[in-house]
Amino acid sequence: MAEVKVENLTKSYGRLVAVNDVSFSCKDGEFFTFLGPSGAGKTTTLELIAGIKKPDSGKIYIGDELVNELPPQERDVAMAFENYSLYPHFSVYENIAFPLKAPTRKEKLSSKEERKRVEEMANLLGIGELLDRRPQHLSGGQRQRVSLARAMVRRPRVYLLDEPIAHLDAKLKVAARTTLKRLATKLGTTIIYVTHDYKEALALSDRILILRAGLVEQIGTAEDVYLSPVTDFVARLIGDPPINLIDGELVSVDDKFLFKVNDEFSFEIQKEILEKAQRIARQENGKLKVRIGIRPVYVGVSEEKLSPNSFQLPVYAVEHEADSSIVTFELKDTFLIAKKNKKVNWGISDKVYLDFDQTHIHFFKKTLELSKR
Amino acid sequence: MRRALFWFAVVIILVGFLWPIVWVYVTSLKSVADIFRPEKLVFSPTLYNYRYLVTVRPSIMEFRNALIITFASTALVMAVSLPAAYSFSRFNTGGGHLLFITISTRMFPGVVAALPFFFLFRNMGLLDTHIGLVLLYLYFNMSFATFLLYGFFREIPEELEHSAMVDGYSRLATFRKVIFPLIRPGAAVTTIFCLIWAWNEFFFAFLFTRRVARTVSVGLAVFWGSVEIQWGPMAAMMSLAILPTLAAAWFMQRFIIRGLTFGAVKG
Numbered sequence: 001m002a003e004v005k006v007e008n009l010t011k012s013y014g015r016l017v018a019v020n021d022v023s024f025s026c027k028d029g030e031f032f033t034f035l036g037p038s039g040a041g042k043t044t045t046l047e048l049i050a051g052i053k054k055p056d057s058g059k060i061y062i063g064d065e066l067v068n069e070l071p072p073q074e075r076d077v078a079m080a081f082e083n084y085s086l087y088p089h090f091s092v093y094e095n096i097a098f099p100l101k102a103p104t105r106k107e108k109l110s111s112k113e114e115r116k117r118v119e120e121m122a123n124l125l126g127i128g129e130l131l132d133r134r135p136q137h138l139s140g141g142q143r144q145r146v147s148l149a150r151a152m153v154r155r156p157r158v159y160l161l162d163e164p165i166a167h168l169d170a171k172l173k174v175a176a177r178t179t180l181k182r183l184a185t186k187l188g189t190t191i192i193y194v195t196h197d198y199k200e201a202l203a204l205s206d207r208i209l210i211l212r213a214g215l216v217e218q219i220g221t222a223e224d225v226y227l228s229p230v231t232d233f234v235a236r237l238i239g240d241p242p243i244n245l246i247d248g249e250l251v252s253v254d255d256k257f258l259f260k261v262n263d264e265f266s267f268e269i270q271k272e273i274l275e276k277a278q279r280i281a282r283q284e285n286g287k288l289k290v291r292i293g294i295r296p297v298y299v300g301v302s303e304e305k306l307s308p309n310s311f312q313l314p315v316y317a318v319e320h321e322a323d324s325s326i327v328t329f330e331l332k333d334t335f336l337i338a339k340k341n342k343k344v345n346w347g348i349s350d351k352v353y354l355d356f357d358q359t360h361i362h363f364f365k366k367t368l369e370l371s372k373r
Numbered sequence: 374m375r376r377a378l379f380w381f382a383v384v385i386i387l388v389g390f391l392w393p394i395v396w397v398y399v400t401s402l403k404s405v406a407d408i409f410r411p412e413k414l415v416f417s418p419t420l421y422n423y424r425y426l427v428t429v430r431p432s433i434m435e436f437r438n439a440l441i442i443t444f445a446s447t448a449l450v451m452a453v454s455l456p457a458a459y460s461f462s463r464f465n466t467g468g469g470h471l472l473f474i475t476i477s478t479r480m481f482p483g484v485v486a487a488l489p490f491f492f493l494f495r496n497m498g499l500l501d502t503h504i505g506l507v508l509l510y511l512y513f514n515m516s517f518a519t520f521l522l523y524g525f526f527r528e529i530p531e532e533l534e535h536s537a538m539v540d541g542y543s544r545l546a547t548f549r550k551v552i553f554p555l556i557r558p559g560a561a562v563t564t565i566f567c568l569i570w571a572w573n574e575f576f577f578a579f580l581f582t583r584r585v586a587r588t589v590s591v592g593l594a595v596f597w598g599s600v601e602i603q604w605g606p607m608a609a610m611m612s613l614a615i616l617p618t619l620a621a622a623w624f625m626q627r628f629i630i631r632g633l634t635f636g637a638v639k640g
Contacts, residue, residue, distance in 0.1 A: 052535045072538040085536040089554045098550075102541025150540070160539075 002063035002157040002190060003028045004049065009058035011044055018044040020214035022058070026192060026207075031184050033193045035201040035225075035237065036211035042194040043082070045211070046160050049192065051075050062157055073104045079160040080151035082167075082194075084143045086135035092146050093118055093131040099154045121149045125179060141172045152183060158190040166195065177203055198238040202226065210234050232364040235293045241326060241337045243293045243362075245370055250281050250288040259292060261331065267309045270358045280363040293362040299338035300355035301327050310353040315346050329354070334370040394615065401608035408604050422609035432610055435592035441503055442588060443571040446510035450518050450567050453511070455560065458522035459548070463531065472523065478516045483576055486512075494581060501583045509577050514567045521566070525559030526552075558628045565625045569618050589614045 004026040011019040019041040026032040034042040047053045049060055051072035060067050067075050078099065086095050096118045100109055109117065122128045125145040135143060148164055165176040181204055184191055195201055201208050202222045210217040210225060210233075218230045229235035235243045248261040250269070257274055260266035269277055281290040300306065316330040325344045329336040338354065346352060400408055402418040426432045457475070460466045467474075478486075490509065491500075499505035529552060537547040553560075575590040582591060593614065596607035 047535075050535075050539050052538070071543070072535070073541045073543055075539075077539060079536070079539040081532050081536055083530070083532060085530070085532040087533060087537075087551055089551075098537070099540040103543070103546060104541040 003030075003061075004032075004158055004190060004192065005059075005061040006045075006049070007059040007061075009045065009048060009060065010056045011041075011048060011053065012056055017214050019048065019055075022211070022214070022216055024209055024216065024219055026190060029188050029190055031191045031193065031204055031206045033195060033201045033205035033208045034211055035195060035198060035208050036217075037196055037237070039213070040211040041214040042196075042211055043162055046079070046162050046192060046194050049158075050077055050079050050160050073102070076157045077160055078151045078154050078156040078158075080147050080162060080164040082163040084135075084147040086143060086146055086150075088135055090135075091131065092122075092127065092133050092135065092138070095135065095146055096122060096131075096149045096153050099150060105154075117153055118149075121153045124183065125149050141168055141176075144168060144176065148180070152187070155187075155189070158192060159187075160192050160194075162194045163196070164193075165200070166197070173200075180204065199240075202238070210237060229293070229362060232291060232293060232366070232368045235362060235364065236368060239295055241296045241339060243295050244299065244336050245291055245293050245334065245364070245368070246331065246336065247289065247291050247333070247366070247370070250277060250290055259290070265311055265313065265331070267311055267356065273358060273361060273363075277363050280365060282365065289366075291364045291366050293364055294356055294360060296326070296337040296339035297341075298357040298360040299336070300357065301338045301340055301344070301352050302355070303352055305353050306355050309358075310355045312351045312353055314349045314351050317348065318344060318346055327352075330372075333372070335372060397608050397611045397615070400604060401612045403605065405605055422605040425606045426609055426613075430606065432589075432592055435587055435589050436613070438503065438582075438586050439572060439588040439590070442506045442510065442586070443568055445503070446507045446514065446571050447564060447567040449507065449511045450514045451560070451564055453515050454518035454522055454563070455556075457515075458519045458526050459552070461519070461523050462526035463534075472519075475516045476520050478512070483513070487577065487580055491580060500581055501585045501587075503586050505581055506578060506586055506588070509581065510571045510574065513577075514570060517570075518563050518567055521563045522556070522559060525556050525563075528559075529555050561628045562625060565621045565628075569621055572614075572617060 006025070007023050009019055009022045010017065022041070022045060024032075034040075034045060036042050044053065048055050049062075051067065051070060055068070062075060062077070087098065090098065097114055099105075100114050100117060118131070119128060122131060125148060127142060127145045127149065130138065130142060130146070135146065138146065144165060144167065148161075151159060151161065151164075165173050165180070168176055177200060184204070193201075193204060205222060207219060207221055208225050209219045212233050218225055218234045220228075225234055226238055229238065229243075232245050236245065246261060248259050248266075251258045251260045251266075257269045257277070258266050259269050259277070277290055278288075281288045283289075313329040313336070316328045316335065319326045319328070320343060323343075324339060324341050327338045327340060327344065327346070329338070336354075401422050402420075403416055404419045404421060407413060407416045461472045466472075494500050494505050499508070533551055533555075534544075534547050537551045538544065542550060573590060574588075575594075578588045578591045579594070582588065589610070593607060593610055596603040596610070
């Protein structure tokens with residue numbers, strides 16, 4: 001068990017900077033997740049920590065030890081790979097026992113102890129029946145569990161898990177997530193986890209590091225990144241349906257401030273959030289431009305005008321879920337989505353009233369291109 | 374009907390491949406008089422031709438030479454090619470150029486290399502020596518073996534090595550425990566190809582040896598004299614020379630089948 005500290009880590013592949021000046025510190029026993037779209041540098045960062053790749057610059061500490069110059073086998077970490085990387089010439093048992101037999105391990109286990117450890121881990125992950133099989137004869141879900149068991153059979157200073165459950169189907173994924181969370185809590189060891197699935201990240205992590213094109217976008221708890229995303233990128237990455245991002249300008253009318261997209265679509269900004277809006281807004285062609293973000297659940301929709309701040313838009317489409325409806329409105333360069341916890345039966349182009357819950361409006365600088373896709 | 378056609382084709386192919394071999398074995402058992410009467414299907418077999426190889430014109434040295442040179446050169450080839458191919462596949466040693474140069478030694482006709490080697494060997498006193506021929510075969514087989522092994526190494530995903538290293542094994546230990554067991558069928562096929570090639574090689578053996586290091590393939594040609602062609606003893610020696618390659622082919626076929634399923638181990 002140990003903390004992991006990374007300082008100014010940089011790694012390029014040719015001209016592409018995969019990891020760009022990344023720094024973070026992951027506490028002892030913490031479940032720490034790298035979240036980001038593919039190509040964000042998550043796996044590369046993990047491989048740098050494992051020692052599989054060498055950084056161009058920066059420092060990596062495991063415990064208090066600087067491990068930059070140590071080869072992977074001396075870093076005392078365990079890793080599960082995205083493609084499982086099972087040894088095809090070994091049985092499941094031998095695969096799981098392989099790290100226990102490593103020459104770099106200080107204590108040698110007797111074959112009895114070894115079998116006990118392997119069986120314990122295999123039973124925990126529900127693969128106790130498969131120990132004599134070869135990896136080729138396993139299903140994807142079984143391989144994933146063997147790969148996890150192999151990574152977790154040892155008690156290293158830190159576990160590195162690279163999308164270990166990414167390739168499972170939805171149902172299996174939820175079950176695997178539960179097992180993983182239970183295992184993590186039981187072991188209490190530092191875990192660094194890589195995923196592109198925000199649900200996994202929110203469900204499992206103590207803290208989440210969000211990467212974008214090799215750069216750290218935000219580090220925080222699940223609440224932090226969901227409730228107070230620091231950029232529009234973070235906001236978009238987390239949540240389904242995705243957060244609404246709307247570009248507009250701040251206009252002062254009399255002693256009021258309006259957020260105005262166009263003539264039909266504008267509303268007054270309440271005093272509580274005005275200060276923040278003004279801080280983030282930027283001058284652009286003589287106008288004070290700002291981007292707001294609001295999650296679909298905080299967009300109220302109804303047939304009657306509920307507050308003086310309500311405004312009217314024509315419905316673009318209505319989709320139904322089991323006990324809710326998703327209403328979409330078309331804006332110039334994006335869609336506005338509202339999620340209503342009640343079934344509604346509006347037709348296309350019906351005009352309905354929208355009402356933003358202003359305590360949940362975020363203000364952002366533009367770092368993301370909007371599109372209707 | 375389709376089955377009949379299939380078996381018809383099989384028979385034709387088999388006859389095409391097996392007839393020359395059958396002819397060699399049959400001829401080796403015939404007496405001098407019977408050899409020139411191929412229409413006579415029933416004859417009384419004799420071991421005269423085989424006794425000839427032992428008593429009249431001893432050939433045991435040629436077999437011994439060929440064995441020594443074949444095995445020594447193949448062992449050296451594998452000792453050089455295994456690490457070379459591994460390094461080409463994992464570290465891209467030489468940025469691809471070195472691999473190309475290695476393979477390019479097989480792109481020109483052997484004769485081109487023969488002359489410079491001949492003069493070099495003459496000056497160094499390597500003509501008609503075992504070590505000379507071993508070095509030549511090393512030169513020719515190494516490029517082929519490296520290329521073949523390179524392909525086999527490339528098929529083994531690099532993540533397996535990363536995984537083993539994170540699991541606590543050094544690169545050397547990883548090679549021994551993970552990579553070598555997976556490359557073994559490929560290495561066996563490569564080894565056998567080298568053995569067969571070195572055993573059968575005629576051109577360089579003919580040019581670079583006289584008596585001391587003469588191999589079987591050259592020995593066979595000696596029966597083709599200026600006065601007569603000794604078909605009987607030649608066929609007898611051929612029958613014996615074929616045996617090791619037949620054994621090797623039989624041994625190799627199970628590895629080739631294993632090698633074909635090799636791709637299935639990924640992931």
